[in-house]
Amino acid sequence: MKIVLFDIDGTLLHSGGAGKNAMMQTFEELFRIKNGFAGISMAGKTDPLIIKTAFENHSINPTADIVDQFKKRYFELLAENIKLNYAKKKIYPGVSDLLDALAEHPEIIMGLLTGNWQEGARIKLSYFNFDRYFSFGAFGSDSIDRNELLPIALKRCEIDNRNGWKNRDVVVIGDTPNDVQCAKVHNALALAVATGTYSVDDLYRSGADLALDDLSDVESIKNWILKKK
Structure with missing residues (x-):
């Protein structure tokens, strides 16, 4: 086997960028920070590591409540973004x-x-x-x-x-x-x-x-x- x-x-x-865009949109909605993932390589990384790095870069305390809020909104926005007509999708x-x-x-x-x-x-x-x-x-x-x-x-x-x-x-x-x-x-x-x-x-x-x-x-x-x- x-x-x-x-x-x-x-x-x-x-x-097509649906995941990255949903993460950036979530970050901006929750923390009023645009391009919150600028300079962060996502290839091969886990989602928890990606947001941990972004939180550290912007001095945000990643409490369990904040992480849960981020994930909830990210999933909502990802479900919307994945349906969009991205050229590279x-x-x-x-x-x-x-x-x-x-x-x-x-x-x-x-x-x-x-x-x-x-x-x-x-x-x-x-x-x-x-x-x-x-x-x-x-x-x-x-x-x-x-x-x-x-x-x-x-x-x-x-x-x-x-x-x-x-x-x-x-x-x-x-x-x-x-x-x-x-x-x-x-x-x-x-x-x-x-x-x-x-x-x-x-x-x-x-x-x-x-x-x-x-x-x-x-x-x-x-x-x-x-x-x-």
Whole structure:
């Protein structure tokens, strides 16, 4: 059995900026600060880490109540923003066909490993009709540290483990060095895709077992997942 854990943003889809815009709008509404996330790189980060950095940059005390208010309004605005006609909003090449192919294979089970809060992930995936592929996952809601998410995802993976699958039977698919790192620290495999902000060379240098321009070569990717040890 192979367990394939997907990142969302930059890997499966580009929201067109819906997530970032919803965060900036929320920040401005709550704190009267424009461009509250200026200078903060979001690629490969968990949502809790992103807002923690913004709060620190603007000397805001992140009490539990403030964080809850932020998340509630962010989810509302994300649900609105994801429906807007952003020029860059898209599904990346090969993604739909790859998800179909992996979902049909009896020796592969798919889940999520994403820095999004779980509700944010649901909103994005539902818009693109991708939520139907994933019955479990680990999210930014579970830990601010992406490196802690893989064991959480595996605990939620409800499969028959009589054959004793190991971490080398787990493949993390993502678009940043952080995705690669969160796989390698647990001795899992990292398949990196250069559809985000990093090149194939960047991703190989970060330790990826396989790095590709995109996910369009579905048959080769499926075979690599099944044969790689």
